[in-house]
Amino acid sequence: MWRNIASNGLTMLILAFAGIAGLIAWGQNRFIAPGPLAEAICVRVAPGSSMAALSEDLETRGAVTNGWIFRVGADYTERSSKLKAGSFLIPEQASMDEIVTAVTRGGASTCGTEIVYRIGVAKAEIQIREMDPTTGRFSADTKFVPGEGEVPKEYTDLVSQSDTRFRVSTAPGATSWQIVDSLKKADFLSGEISEIPPEGLLAPDSYEIRAGADRAALLAKMQDAQEKRLADAWERRADDLPYDTAEEALIMASIIEKETGVPDERSLVASVFINRLRQGMKLQTDPTVIYGVTKGEGILGRGLRRSELREKTPYNTYVIDGLPPTPIANPGRDAIEAAVNPGESDFVFFVADGTGGHAFAKTLSEHNANVQKWRKLEADRAAEPAEPAAQ
Structure with missing residues (x-):
């Protein structure tokens, strides 16, 4: 009898363990x-x-x-x-x-919803954007410029929530002064900025932060990122570049960044400046002259004067030989890559072509012809009647 009870008990125990094992396996699956x-x-x-x-x-x-x-x-x-x-x-x-x-x-x-502070070359703007999870795309229906006009209530409500996400996005080509000036106007940041970081050493990127983040710490993060990008790119540089240091490559990258916003053109623009340096030609690039006038503090907002193009300053590449003494903006990753691994070409000139890109030339006569086309295009556009104002 006891043997039967023990046998039945053991059977039940085995069945129980089997059931538990089956339940665990079912749950795991x-x-x-x-x-x-x-x-x-x-x-x-x-x-x-x-x-x-x-x-x-x-x-x-x-x-x-x-x-x-x-x-x-x-x-x-x-x-x-x-x-x-x-x-x-x-x-x-x-x-x-x-x-x-x-x-x-x-x-x-x-x-989800996030507040994005976009620091561009011409202005800084706060956007409240929402991502559609089904498409993965963000839409920004609320936008405003800090310090100008009324602050939207939606922004005020979001700032007061402890888990609101913020993102500071800096555009390639913005100067260190522009970035610092914009960060000082951001009311969701804290802390003082004792000095403006060296030009060119703030990595253009998108940085996720929390409300109350320290401004100086954010700038340090940007600087660490740019220094790493530059060091990595310099390690992979092409042979026989006409500059000897990573710092000089950064100066070149900043010029490339300011000369073209067309991604496919960066390596060609780089090749033009490389060819000029190799041939002992002056760089003759307007963005460096503009930087000498503005010191990177905002945009010029007008054309360069003849006197500014003739004046001998450290940044007037129509007058000086070689590179200016510092970068003229904070270049992005692609511009840095173009500076250390430029394209191969015989071009030594380029001018705007009216499409947002440039027309490149190997000789002065070809270049002068391209310049005439550009000037005619500008004249034709100026002669076009203005669009009637919306009623």
């Missing part, structure tokens, strides 16, 4: 299997939130089939305590495991 989402969504995790609260939100929104399995899976993989605050893009059919990874790995938020 559900955890890594494709999820039920038909289209991508954006999930916001508030500061201080828990994996339990998140699982309920995900189950309600149809992102997971079982919130309990989601929580157990996060616990089992030891990620429950690593939940990060932010807004995270969850793609369609994302598994529970992939969702846990998205909300615990850290780094920049990948969707």
Whole structure:
């Protein structure tokens, strides 16, 4: 009798263990299997939130089939305590495991509403933008210039939220003075800026920050990024460049940046300046002269005067030989690459062609013909009747 009881008990125990093992295997499969989402969504995790609260939100929104399995899976993989605050893009059919990874790995938020401070060459503008998770595209319906006009209530409300994400985006070609001046006007930043960083050493990029971030610390981050970019590019430089240091390459990159905004032209523009240096020609580039006039403090807003083109200054490349003493702006990664690995050409001249790009020439006669075409185009445009004002 006791033997039968023991045998039956052992059988039941084996069956129980088998059932538990089956349940675990079933849960593991559900955890890594494709999820039920038909289209991508954006999930916001508030500061201080828990994996339990998140699982309920995900189950309600149809992102997971079982919130309990989601929580157990996060616990089992030891990620429950690593939940990060932010807004995270969850793609369609994302598994529970992939969702846990998205909300615990850290780094920049990948969707949602954010405040972007765009520092450009001509102006600085704050944008409030929202990403459509189904397309991955941002739309910015609210825009304003700090210090000009009324501040939108939407901005004021977002700034007061502790988890609002901010992004400072600096455009290639902006000067260090322009970037510093713009950062001083950003009311979501803190701290003083004791001095303007050296020209050219602030990496144009998009930097995600939190409200109250220190201005000087952000500038230091920009400078570290640019120094690394320059050092990496200089290590991969072409042979026989007509300059000997990375600092000189940065000066060249800044000139390239200011001369063209067309990505495909950068290597050609670089080749023109390289050829001029090799042949002992003067660089003769307007942006350097303009920098000598403005010192990088804003835009000139007018054409260069004849007296400015003739005056001997360290930045007047119509008068001096070689490169100016410093960069004239903060060049982007592509301009730096063009400066250290220029294209191969016989061109020594270029002029605007009216399309946003340039016409290149090997000889002065070819160049003069291109200049005449450009001047005719300018004259034709000036003669065109103005568009009637909208009523």
